[in-house]
Each structure stands twice: as structure tokens, then as C-alpha cells.
Amino acid sequence: MSPTPQIEFRGIAKRFPGVLALDGVSFSVAPGSCHALIGENGAGKSTLGKILAGILTADAGTVLLEGRPIAPDSPLAARALGIAMVHQELAFCPNLSVAENLCLGDLPTRRGGWVDRAALHQRARALLAEIGADLDPARLVGSLSTAQEQLVQIAAAVGTGARVIVMDEPSSSLSAGETHELFRLVRRLLARGITLVYVSHRLEELFALCDTLTVLRDGRHVWTGPIRQTSPGEVVTRMIGRELRVETPAHLAQPPGEELLRVEGLHSPGRFSGIDLSLRAGEVVGLAGLVGAGRSETLQAIFGLDPRATGRVLVRGKPLPLGSVEAALGAGLGLLPEDRKRQGLVLGLTCRENVSLAALPNLSRFGWVRRSEERTRAQHFAGRLRVKAPSIESIVAGLSGGNQQKIALAKWLARSCDVLLIDEPTRGVDVGAKAEIYPLLDELAREGKAILVVSSELPELLGLCRRILVMRAGRLVGEVARADATEAALMRLMAGVETDRAA
Amino acid sequence: MSLSLRDVLRFQESGLLVVILVLGAFLTAFSGTVRAPLFQTGPDGTRERVFITDANGERTPAFVERNKFLNAQNLAQLAKDTSFIAIMAVGMAFVIISGGIDLSVGSIYALASVAGALVLNHFGPGGPAGDIGLAGSLAGAAVCLGTALACGLANGGLIVALRVHPFIVTLGTMAVFRGIAFVATRGQSVGGFPQSFRDFIRIETSQGLSVMPLLVMIAVTVVGWIVLSRLAAGRRVYAIGGNELASRFSGIRIERVKLGVYLMSALAAGVAALLSLGYYGGATSGDGQGYELSVIAAAVVGGASLAGGRGSALGVVLGALIIQMINSGIVILGIDQNYSQIIIGTVVIAAVVLDNLNSWLARRRLQQGAGH
Structure with missing residues (x-):
């Protein structure tokens, strides 16, 4: 690999009570790529994304950003490093407007602490325009659809100068039309040179969007490679690849009774x-x-x-x-x-x-x-x-x-x-x-x-x-x-x- | 399987008992003495003053030195004062354990008093129906308790049907119920009850102690304790207070239980109102002003958790006793009356802080226990 990877994971481990969610995961993400992260439920893909975005901290291992080790201990710290995450969970205050949410950390104020509403809305409109989102900044976040809220999250990420964006199952609650819009936005972000880590278990989506793919299974790294070199069938085999069959349960020996x-x-x-x-x-x-x-x-x-x-x-x-x-x-x-x-x-x-x-x-x-x-x-x-x-x-x-x-x-x-x-x-x-x-x-x-x-x-x-x-x-x-x-x-x-x- | 003292008194309640004993000892030690006239019971059963005849043949009345706190009269007074709040606190325990709150108990008390008083007055000596004694008393009691139940039904019904937080609903009904009481009496005091009714509730022992409030308090506590700890209905109250969703998943009809707890709280307020009618012989729409705070304070000091799922009937009664002891202590120790609210408020907050500390310790023990 000639250029320094944008992100490199080295031996990342994370333990939750009772489970080893990540067990020595190592791979790298090339700059400007759309990197798919796939695995079964519980394979550790969201956990890895959250470690990158500072929501969780790893128990062992190092994350390198452009060759330098980083250890963000909060989403804010990650954001300062240029890493943001778009999640499924509500990331905003639903009772505040889009504009207020977008500028929450740095509200434009006039003397005496008065919020400068004109400046606030102007800044929010600029952020939304940046990603081509057509949204009224005065709307309450609570009144937005999931897709629109995602747009606001992405606008916030881009607006704070994020170079790496982690998207955790972004399409899981979107309609077909909204998913299509999301894809266009993803392509636009890539065109701006932003690196994307795209977490999903929808294969067709990954094959349509991403250039590189990493498979996780039971918290372990299984495979990383260009997406052109693999097929959905192969990926499924890699995702499961287990031969864990317990002994045959005894109830199967009896014929089922009445309905x-x-x-x-x-x-x-x-x-x-x-x-x-x-x-x-x-x-x-x-x-x-x-x-x-x-x-x-x-x-x-x-x-x-x-x-x-x-x-x-x-x-x-x-x-x-x-x-x-x-x-x-x-x-x-x-x-x-x-x-x-x-x-x-x-x-x-x-x-x-x-x-x-x-x-x-x-x-x-x-x-x-x-x-x-x-x-x-x-x-x-x-x-x-x-x-x-x-x-x-x-x-x-x-x-x-x-x-x-x-x-x-x-x-x-x-x-x-x-x-x-x-x-x-x-x-x-x-x-x-x-x-x-x-x-x-x-x-x-x-x-x-x-x-x-x-x-x-x-x-x-x-x-x-x-x-x-x-x-x-x-x-x-x-x-x-x-x-x-x-x-x-x-x-x-x-x-x-x-x-x-x-x- | 042995029934040890631990089973009878759970940790919370034995802690409260210790507090009561310490408080009592403190008040006894620091209250000083008072000179009280000495009485004796004569051969014909009447109480008469005792006189001392000195050498000159002059008779002077005899006095005894008695501890200001630890004397029969004061304790009887304390018990009576406690009973009204304690009875209502048992009802409040149901609501708080279920995870709710009832701010309207003071107003229910007033409305039930006034409604009962109007009926009792009608059948009283000065009323249009003339003093018809027992039947009139029963009618008054029925109207008093019935009014309270209707209030509880309104509270519970609104909370269940509108799915509005009980704080809001009962804050509203608190004003509405008292307003109705005011309109019904035009703000006037209502008295003139059948004598037999008043005599019944004011039954006294030979020492001149009023026992009715005390007996009713004990009865209400026992009933509350049985329902909460022995009946399936009580178990459901704890369950929905502990986890409403899991209770629904277990097939418990949440709405029915909620309706029930607000009925219990209102009924308890009605019982206290009925007692007060007989005891004080009158009612006004201003009665029971601020009772909701004393009652909630008693429940909280008595170990009921405002988060729901925790508390007991005995606990809240002991809580009411502690509050009343502090009130009485303020008088006995000669502390300026104006400080009483400050002291009571501080005690309530201290009780909650202590309780939080206690459950934090318990949680930590649990986590360490589950760690292995």
C-alpha cells in the first residue's frame, strides 16, 4: 500500500460484561474510499464504528489517523480530530430547531447573551446547502423524518470539517426513495474527498456504493479487500463461516402433537x-x-x-x-x-x-x-x-x-x-x-x-x-x-x- | 422456616423505629418539666382535684412535676395529631408505591368534610329534619366517604383515560375540589351535628384521652398493610411501580390498578375527614390546607420511593409519627414556631438523601455480588 492509510486499526479489543465484542481487529481504510463494514448481528461492526467516533474506548489496540495514533475519549474529541458518526439513535434535542441543533456547541450571540437568530439561520442554511439538503432550519428536529434527521447529522458532520464519517446502518429505516437520496449524498461526500466507513448488513447496498469491504465475525477480522474481487455469495460465507452445530435436541425424536x-x-x-x-x-x-x-x-x-x-x-x-x-x-x-x-x-x-x-x-x-x-x-x-x-x-x-x-x-x-x-x-x-x-x-x-x-x-x-x-x-x-x-x-x-x- | 423479627419488621421500618426512639429520648431529656394539677378518681368514679391539707388546716391544690414530652397527656395529643396525617399517608402510600402522586388529598379531605357536614347539619339539632341521631350520622358518614371516593374516581379516571401525568391531574383537581367545597358552603363554616355522632367519635378513656382517631389509624394501617403485603392487588401495585412495561407484559391491567390506588388515597382522606367532623364538630372549605405536603412528607420520610415500587403502610405511619414528633418537639423545646416549616422541610430532604445513599449502597453490594 503506497499512501498512508486514512485510518488504521491495530489489534483493537473491546470487552463488554460477558462478551468479547472485538478481539484483536486490524485493518486499514484508504483515504477517500468508501469502506464497507459488514457482519452478522453482534459481529462487532457498530462497536468498532463507535470506538472510532469516540463513543466507546478500546480496551486494547491502537487507532491511527493518517499514521498518528489517536485515542478520542468522547465524540467531541473525535470531532476535533475530524471524525464524526451518523447513528441510528437520536443524536439531537428534538425540542430544538434544526438551526439551533446545528449550532448548539457554538451559538452565535449578540452582546448580553441574546441569540442572534439571523446569523443562526444563515449559518444553518449554509451548512445544509453544503450537502445539498433542502430543509427549513427553523423546523423542530422532532418533526423531521429519520431521513431528514440523518441529513442534519451529516450536515453537522461536514460543517465541523469532518474528513472521516462513520455511517451506522444509515438506510435501516429509510424508504426506497430516501435510500436513493442517501446514495446520491454519499457519492457527493466521496467526491469531496471525505472518507466513509459504511456499516451495514445489506449486501446489495454495499456492492452498489463501496469500493472496499471488511468482514467481521464474532468480533474478529475475517477479510478486507477490494469489493470487485468478491461476490455477495462469498461475503455471506465469510460472515458466517462457522461449524457450530450442537448435538441434536431430543424433542426432534418425537413427532409433533396437535396444533x-x-x-x-x-x-x-x-x-x-x-x-x-x-x-x-x-x-x-x-x-x-x-x-x-x-x-x-x-x-x-x-x-x-x-x-x-x-x-x-x-x-x-x-x-x-x-x-x-x-x-x-x-x-x-x-x-x-x-x-x-x-x-x-x-x-x-x-x-x-x-x-x-x-x-x-x-x-x-x-x-x-x-x-x-x-x-x-x-x-x-x-x-x-x-x-x-x-x-x-x-x-x-x-x-x-x-x-x-x-x-x-x-x-x-x-x-x-x-x-x-x-x-x-x-x-x-x-x-x-x-x-x-x-x-x-x-x-x-x-x-x-x-x-x-x-x-x-x-x-x-x-x-x-x-x-x-x-x-x-x-x-x-x-x-x-x-x-x-x-x-x-x-x-x-x-x-x-x-x-x-x-x- | 422461622418467622424472625427481621421478617416482621423489614430493615426500613426498624430504622424508622430507631429514629423515633432516639427522637423521643432526645425530647424527654431536653424538654424539662411542667407543673400539672394532680387528679384522682373518687369513689363515685368522677375525677377530682387532690388537695393537701397542711398543719394549719389550709387546703392547697396539689401539683406534680411531669416531663413536658413524656407524659400521658402529651403523648395522647401526639397520637391524635399523628392519626389524621397517618391515615391519609397510608392511602398516599398506595399511590406513591404505584409510581404516582396525589396532590389533591388535602382538597379531597376538605370537600368530603364539607359534604358530610352539610348532611350532618341537616339532620342535626338545628337542621330542618331535627336531630335523628343514628340514621343522620350514618347518612353523613356515607356522604362523606362517598364524596371522597367520587374524587378518587375522578383522579384515577382522568389519569388513566387521558394518560396525563398524575402530578398535573391532581394539581388541577386539588384546586377544583377545594373550589367546589367553597362554592357549596359559600366559605361559611358548617356545624350543628347530631350530638350522638360527636359523642361517638369523642369517646374518651377515664384519663380523658380521645381514642377514636388512634383506633381508626391502627385499623387503617392494618388494612393497608394487609392489602399491600398480603393481597394480590397489593403485589400488582408494587409491580407497576417497579416496572410498568414488564407488568403489562405479565398481563396485569395497569389501568385498573391505577384507578384502585387513587380510590384508596381518596378513601383514606375521606376517613380522616369523617374523624375530623366528629372531633372538631364543624367543617369549612379551608380545612386540610397544605395537608398534601405533610402527607407526602410522611410517606417519603417513611421510606416510600417517589420513583415507585418501594414503601410500606407501616413505614408511612411511622413517617407521619416522626413528622408530628418534630412538630411537637418544636413547641415543647420552645423553638420559635416560625422555624417549624424550615425544620420539617430539611428533615424531608435529609430523609430522601439518606434513602438514596442507602439504595446506592445496596446497588453497589449487588454489583459486587454479581461480579463473580
């Missing part, structure tokens, strides 16, 4: 539509898809948490009124939500109180909680799920992620649910607890429960499920039987890659 759950034409405006699925007793069915494909939303709608959902949900052939959690509970449905701390548990209560939370009607007589029965049941299920806690009277907030997840699951077992809708069973759970949760789900299926599992970890679904449904952009796009299921096949369905079909 417990049937969903017909489930639809929720703006979230998903035309969902048909069927779940039998003793079956574990996977639901795969990229982030934002509508998987969690579908589970929540089945469980009665989406008041706008239409369609039919039948449990044991009986139709369930939509939009009622109580009816879903009464029919024997249970939902283990994705965000266990926010949706699954009351962290300040004890294990016992959390386990009995959904089962209170069964555990009380004339409104009195039968305490000995409650204690027995909590003890029983905590024991069955091998929860490691000082006692069932321990506060849930103090348990590890894996044990919290078991308590959240025990809540539904205590309510004796037959149909379990499980969203990301092992998110934020360490390896040891994962190895315990899989056999548990297998055991529950063997007892005749029907389980629908959403997971972003494909090996998890491949190991557990009898069949795997795939969602993309709010629709079911395919079903893969266990025998035919490979990560590559699923990934192609999830990302909508039509190439390599013949192979």
Missing part, C-alpha cells in the same frame, strides 16, 4: 403484514430475520400487545381476541420479551415475586396471595431452571443476565403456559448460561410445549428448531426445514440476496 397456535393473516400497519404460521405441541420453531424485520413486533401482536393488529390468532382452534394480553394469558400463551430488564422483569422485586407475577390469579384465593403455595412454586421452578441465586427472596436486580433470563422464563412456567413465544433467549447471557438454556427449551418442547423462538443468532436456531421461518421487511419470506437449513441459506433469505441461487 396449539395458528396465526392467519396477521397484520399491523407499518410493522408487518400477511403473517401465517402454525405451531404444534412439542415443536420448536425459529423465526429468523435481520434487525427491523418485524420479528419481535409479530410475537408481541400474537401476545395481544399490539392494539392495531388485525388478522386471526387461534389457540387450540379457538380464536383469540386480538389486543388483549389477558385473553392470551388465559389461552396459555407466554411471551419472554427481548428486553428482559425493561419488559420482562420488575428488577426491584424478589425472584419469588417475579416468578409469581403472571400467575397471581392462580396463586390467590379471594384476593389473598397463598404465600406458602407461592413460595413452593417459585422454589420449584427456580430449581428446575437451575437459577443460581442466594435464595428466592433475593432481589432480581442482583442476579447475572443468565439467571435473570431464567427467572423471566420461570414466570411463564409458573403460569403453566403451553405456547411460549421467546424473543432472543440468550441475549446478554454468558456462554455457560447459554449452554443451559438450550437444553431447557428442548426439555420444555419434549413435555409438549409449543415454542416459537426469535433469534438473531443463526446457530442457535439451527441447533434448536425443527423448522425456521424467515422474515424480511415485515413479511414471511420463507420456511426452511431443519434438514435444509444452513446459515448461508437463511442469510440469503434474510438479506434478500437472489444470487447464488443456482449453486
Whole structure:
């Protein structure tokens, strides 16, 4: 490589509680290039972007900017070095105007501290014009669409003289037309000599925009090279390239029983539509898809948490009124939500109180909680799920992620649910607890429960499920039987890659 | 499984008990003594002064030296003063544990008092219906409690239906309820209740102590404690205060629970209002002014967390007692009355700071525990 790289990563490592998000990642980004960063959910691509932009700091390794080591410890420090990030999360104050947000760090003032509104709007207009954005600077940021807000973020980045811009999944919530606009803007930025690090898992997009590509997998660097020298099919193989198949779950040996759950034409405006699925007793069915494909939303709608959902949900052939959690509970449905701390548990209560939370009607007589029965049941299920806690009277907030997840699951077992809708069973759970949760789900299926599992970890679904449904952009796009299921096949369905079909 | 003292009194409450004992000891030690006339109970059961006959045959009244704080009269007074706030604080505990706030309790107290007073006056000795005793008293009580429940229904209904923060809703109803009370009475005091009603609530022991407020306070505390810690309904209150979203995901009907807690808070205010009607024999729309602050202060000092999910009925009653002891201490120690608000306010802030410190320590313990 002749010129000094714009950015060079040397042995970057980052550890989060329970996971090694990045493990010795090294590669370089050429000046003025559009560098794609791709990998599965959780491969570490966003983490790397955030380290570059000063939002996170690396535990080990060095980042070099034009050959000089840098270690920005805040987004502000990174910005001073000419590095900015455009993220998915809200980066602005929604209650302030575009102009105020753009100039927030350096508001033009007149004597006495009065904001110079004319100068403010003029400066904002200049910044927006710089990137060819047609936006009224007086509008409140809260009233902007995601695409428009991205424009403001980019304008802010360019306006502060950024030479490197990290874009984290910029197209994930844009419409086709907006994506097209984004591409034009990206090309315009490249023409100005700005270096882009483009994080995405949409292959077609990367192949249309980028010149270089880096693949990350499980926090490790796999491959970097010119995008012309590879193909989408090859990239998919590099992204997954694992041979992690656990032993065959025992529930597969039994034929599935009667149909417990049937969903017909489930639809929720703006979230998903035309969902048909069927779940039998003793079956574990996977639901795969990229982030934002509508998987969690579908589970929540089945469980009665989406008041706008239409369609039919039948449990044991009986139709369930939509939009009622109580009816879903009464029919024997249970939902283990994705965000266990926010949706699954009351962290300040004890294990016992959390386990009995959904089962209170069964555990009380004339409104009195039968305490000995409650204690027995909590003890029983905590024991069955091998929860490691000082006692069932321990506060849930103090348990590890894996044990919290078991308590959240025990809540539904205590309510004796037959149909379990499980969203990301092992998110934020360490390896040891994962190895315990899989056999548990297998055991529950063997007892005749029907389980629908959403997971972003494909090996998890491949190991557990009898069949795997795939969602993309709010629709079911395919079903893969266990025998035919490979990560590559699923990934192609999830990302909508039509190439390599013949192979 | 042994039921130890620890199970009965959770850490928070034993801490409050210690504070009360220390405060009591402090007041006893520094309050000095007062000369009080000595009484004795005569053979016919009446109370009469005791006289000392000296050598010259002159009878002089006898006095005893008594501690200003630690004497039966003062303690009875303290208990009575505490009861009104404590009863309302138990209701407030429900709201605060559920993660809400009820600023309108003082106004509910006033409106319920006034509504009950109008009915009692109607059936009182000077009223158009004449003194019909029991039936009139019952009607007055029913209207008093019913009015309070209607207020609670309005609070809870608005909070649930409009999804407006309870602070805003109850700030509004605080003005509305008191306004209604004012309009209904044209700002006049309402009295003239059936004598039997007043006699019933003013029942005294042979020492001249009024026991009714105390008994009602104990009853309300026991009921509050049972509902919060033993009934499924109470568990739901803790759950939605701890994590509303997770409670919804667990099939708890949030709206119903919220409606319930505002009804409880209003009912408690109604009970306190009913007691005051009998005790003071009159009501005006200005009654209970500023009670909301004393009640919330009692709840917070008693360990209820304004963030929701934490607190107990016994705790808030002890909190009310602490506030009242400080009030009474200010009088006994001869501190200028004008300082009382400053002192109470400081105590509330100190209690919250201590509580935050306590939960910070607990969190740190948890994290270190989970670290391995």
C-alpha cells in the first residue's frame, strides 16, 4: 500500500460484561474510499464504528489517523480530530430547531447573551446547502423524518470539517426513495474527498456504493479487500463461516402433537403484514430475520400487545381476541420479551415475586396471595431452571443476565403456559448460561410445549428448531426445514440476496 | 422456616423505629418539666382535684412535676395529631408505591368534610329534619366517604383515560375540589351535628384521652398493610411501580390498578375527614390546607420511593409519627414556631438523601455480588 492509510486499526479489543465484542481487529481504510463494514448481528461492526467516533474506548489496540495514533475519549474529541458518526439513535434535542441543533456547541450571540437568530439561520442554511439538503432550519428536529434527521447529522458532520464519517446502518429505516437520496449524498461526500466507513448488513447496498469491504465475525477480522474481487455469495460465507452445530435436541425424536397456535393473516400497519404460521405441541420453531424485520413486533401482536393488529390468532382452534394480553394469558400463551430488564422483569422485586407475577390469579384465593403455595412454586421452578441465586427472596436486580433470563422464563412456567413465544433467549447471557438454556427449551418442547423462538443468532436456531421461518421487511419470506437449513441459506433469505441461487 | 423479627419488621421500618426512639429520648431529656394539677378518681368514679391539707388546716391544690414530652397527656395529643396525617399517608402510600402522586388529598379531605357536614347539619339539632341521631350520622358518614371516593374516581379516571401525568391531574383537581367545597358552603363554616355522632367519635378513656382517631389509624394501617403485603392487588401495585412495561407484559391491567390506588388515597382522606367532623364538630372549605405536603412528607420520610415500587403502610405511619414528633418537639423545646416549616422541610430532604445513599449502597453490594 503506497499512501498512508486514512485510518488504521491495530489489534483493537473491546470487552463488554460477558462478551468479547472485538478481539484483536486490524485493518486499514484508504483515504477517500468508501469502506464497507459488514457482519452478522453482534459481529462487532457498530462497536468498532463507535470506538472510532469516540463513543466507546478500546480496551486494547491502537487507532491511527493518517499514521498518528489517536485515542478520542468522547465524540467531541473525535470531532476535533475530524471524525464524526451518523447513528441510528437520536443524536439531537428534538425540542430544538434544526438551526439551533446545528449550532448548539457554538451559538452565535449578540452582546448580553441574546441569540442572534439571523446569523443562526444563515449559518444553518449554509451548512445544509453544503450537502445539498433542502430543509427549513427553523423546523423542530422532532418533526423531521429519520431521513431528514440523518441529513442534519451529516450536515453537522461536514460543517465541523469532518474528513472521516462513520455511517451506522444509515438506510435501516429509510424508504426506497430516501435510500436513493442517501446514495446520491454519499457519492457527493466521496467526491469531496471525505472518507466513509459504511456499516451495514445489506449486501446489495454495499456492492452498489463501496469500493472496499471488511468482514467481521464474532468480533474478529475475517477479510478486507477490494469489493470487485468478491461476490455477495462469498461475503455471506465469510460472515458466517462457522461449524457450530450442537448435538441434536431430543424433542426432534418425537413427532409433533396437535396444533396449539395458528396465526392467519396477521397484520399491523407499518410493522408487518400477511403473517401465517402454525405451531404444534412439542415443536420448536425459529423465526429468523435481520434487525427491523418485524420479528419481535409479530410475537408481541400474537401476545395481544399490539392494539392495531388485525388478522386471526387461534389457540387450540379457538380464536383469540386480538389486543388483549389477558385473553392470551388465559389461552396459555407466554411471551419472554427481548428486553428482559425493561419488559420482562420488575428488577426491584424478589425472584419469588417475579416468578409469581403472571400467575397471581392462580396463586390467590379471594384476593389473598397463598404465600406458602407461592413460595413452593417459585422454589420449584427456580430449581428446575437451575437459577443460581442466594435464595428466592433475593432481589432480581442482583442476579447475572443468565439467571435473570431464567427467572423471566420461570414466570411463564409458573403460569403453566403451553405456547411460549421467546424473543432472543440468550441475549446478554454468558456462554455457560447459554449452554443451559438450550437444553431447557428442548426439555420444555419434549413435555409438549409449543415454542416459537426469535433469534438473531443463526446457530442457535439451527441447533434448536425443527423448522425456521424467515422474515424480511415485515413479511414471511420463507420456511426452511431443519434438514435444509444452513446459515448461508437463511442469510440469503434474510438479506434478500437472489444470487447464488443456482449453486 | 422461622418467622424472625427481621421478617416482621423489614430493615426500613426498624430504622424508622430507631429514629423515633432516639427522637423521643432526645425530647424527654431536653424538654424539662411542667407543673400539672394532680387528679384522682373518687369513689363515685368522677375525677377530682387532690388537695393537701397542711398543719394549719389550709387546703392547697396539689401539683406534680411531669416531663413536658413524656407524659400521658402529651403523648395522647401526639397520637391524635399523628392519626389524621397517618391515615391519609397510608392511602398516599398506595399511590406513591404505584409510581404516582396525589396532590389533591388535602382538597379531597376538605370537600368530603364539607359534604358530610352539610348532611350532618341537616339532620342535626338545628337542621330542618331535627336531630335523628343514628340514621343522620350514618347518612353523613356515607356522604362523606362517598364524596371522597367520587374524587378518587375522578383522579384515577382522568389519569388513566387521558394518560396525563398524575402530578398535573391532581394539581388541577386539588384546586377544583377545594373550589367546589367553597362554592357549596359559600366559605361559611358548617356545624350543628347530631350530638350522638360527636359523642361517638369523642369517646374518651377515664384519663380523658380521645381514642377514636388512634383506633381508626391502627385499623387503617392494618388494612393497608394487609392489602399491600398480603393481597394480590397489593403485589400488582408494587409491580407497576417497579416496572410498568414488564407488568403489562405479565398481563396485569395497569389501568385498573391505577384507578384502585387513587380510590384508596381518596378513601383514606375521606376517613380522616369523617374523624375530623366528629372531633372538631364543624367543617369549612379551608380545612386540610397544605395537608398534601405533610402527607407526602410522611410517606417519603417513611421510606416510600417517589420513583415507585418501594414503601410500606407501616413505614408511612411511622413517617407521619416522626413528622408530628418534630412538630411537637418544636413547641415543647420552645423553638420559635416560625422555624417549624424550615425544620420539617430539611428533615424531608435529609430523609430522601439518606434513602438514596442507602439504595446506592445496596446497588453497589449487588454489583459486587454479581461480579463473580
